[in-house]
Amino acid sequence: MNQSVRKYLLVSLFSVAGLNIHAQRSCGFQEYAVERLKKNPSLYHERLINFAEQNETLRTDSVSGAEPPVIQIPVVVHVLYHFPYEKLSDSYIMRQIEILNECFRRKNADTVNTPQYFRPLAADCRIEFHLAKSDPRRRSTQGIVRKYTPVKYWNNDDKMKFSASMGSDAWDSKSYLNIWVCNLERTAGYSSLPGDHPALDGIVIDMEAFGLTGLNNGYDLGKTLVHEAGHWLGLKHIWGDRYCGDDDVQDTPKQSGYTVGCPTGIRVSCGNAPYGDMYMNYMDLTHDACVNLFTKGQMEKMRSLFTPGGLRSSLLQSKGLEPPLYSEIPLPEEDPKWLYPQLFPNPAYDVIHLDLTYDSRWTGKTIQLINSNGRLLSLIPVRSSLVSFSVKHLPAGVYFLRSRKEDGETLQIRFVKQ
Template identity: 45%
Template sequence: MPGMQPGLRTTSPSDYSRWCGAMEVHRRLLDENPEYSENRTLIENHAFAYEQRREAVARQGVTDVPVVVHVVHNAPAQNISDDQIASQIDVLNRDFRKKNPDVSRVPAVWQSLAADARVEFHLAQTDALGSPTSGITRTPTSIPSFSTDDTVKFTSDGGHDAWPSNSYLNLWVCQLRGGLLGYAQFPGGAAATDGVVIAYTAFGTNGTATAPFNGGRTATHEIGHWLNLRHIWGDDDQGCSGSDFVADTPNQGGPNTGSPRFPRVTCLNGPDGDMFMNYMDYTDDAAMFMFTEGQVARMDAVLDNARLPFTRQLASV
């Protein structure tokens, strides 16, 4: 989509393409925050060592992540139900454990690469003060829609403040500007803005979730970013020179949308072509259904390093 400002998109009933603002946020933070830039360098060096198996993986078993969902609503429909939230948690637990039934659709050439990330999610049962909680906050707002500027993450700006990011994965659900389905903050950023934002029409599998993004995969994609995964094509504006820093994902020419047919060859990557069924592409929810072993190595690296304080807190939350 050359020439389009990152993260900006208008939609019509015939134009429903996934659009993620994670790289827009990443570039903004690189410009604004030298500490973020330094942190990102350290995190990437650590991730490279894990993928090259030069550093032993310390994470064992399954990492269980407490989640708090901040529903920020300007209209009744945006105040999504508990059932819709529960449906999203169910999807995450299938997708990150390779228990999603559609993983059987991975082409034979890549079936051995499809991986269990060994990460599970549950709604938090106690808040930061130790009091019982449903893991859901609900905040009415006068703001008609939010963007990638993180205002939804602050009560003073019409959103809701994050819970401590070393103990919880913060998910904000709200009305996002036209065409933006969600965004995440990569590891290494400020605690006050750490987490994931999802459009209320792309969260979960029922209620206000709207086809073709009613399979809960927007949250899977964005939490992939939260765990340090890049877009599979490398964000080089279809230049065939970008990288997601994962060796077992094929190089591809740009994002795929809709539901492509296998194989789809770009950047001379035949005969198998693009791994468009990967969660880190832009395809419809029903067309994405796998992480790879290399992507899981990057998740291991961040859970053993940049998000290690978070991981250590899990047993007490």
């Protein structure tokens, strides 16, 4: 089974009666949150929930009918590409950000699918996301960082958030929402918890769930980012991550578990009659085409993070959307000189050089020198990204260099000694 199929297959923790197996958005938020909370128990839930409850004054002013201000969040998208087709274009990324805003502002056309009985609960969250105009040093930017990485698949272990592990370092998360787009091996995405370590703060999203992918797998309309942005703003899954669990939001009905596929009609669980599960909520796992609302309660919870002292309030002081102070033209984004090992000269006479700059993980490995009969002649240690060795003593003929590293990549290069 290939990667893309596996990531979106149902792995059911909750038994949902009467449903066939559908592809399912595999959100890694809960699993990640549990791990982070083990490491730092004071991190999240209590602090966040208490804060939200104390900030009644900051809730939507429903009495006077005044609209709360629109919150604008500067965004930087880090595109970690390995294959050239993963180097997403500006327009592709911009369309995904538009979709995010349409959903948060309740301007998406599919809000007409919100059932009548839930419409009074549906909210325009008045939260918007915009690609940054100034980088952390106030230089001009488009809010997009594209970076080649030798890493082909990533786990939910935050390595993509650090240059040192061949990812891309976060921009100051007090001032920017960092979104890392990369090839996630197991899940469609995950978000950090509000209040977590600044270097880890942000959303990680699988290349195959970001934007209008055209993959026709149920998660190809850009709503995974909407879901993860909900987590980033303090929302839990609508089923509370356990049977009839609580998401700490007043106006979302309890429901037995997550939803798969794209159901229709009323589905009652956990005594939530007459209207049943709110499976069209962005914080369920329903297909992209079938999610279309945040509730007012969810909006209030998210917006409470921006009140004075709130875990996201620093974003309101960000200069990320202000014009840059330095309009120097950023360096063009260049692919690495090559994406593969380079051997030269070939044919060789005395010394041969093998350049492994494209992937520092070769350092420390050993390369086998093999002749055309398959006989191992010597072992060459890789002490740095450029390996040079003498072939003077070799009889003229064809030779091979062979090695392998942890991620399964093998090296096999043929050269000729003259």
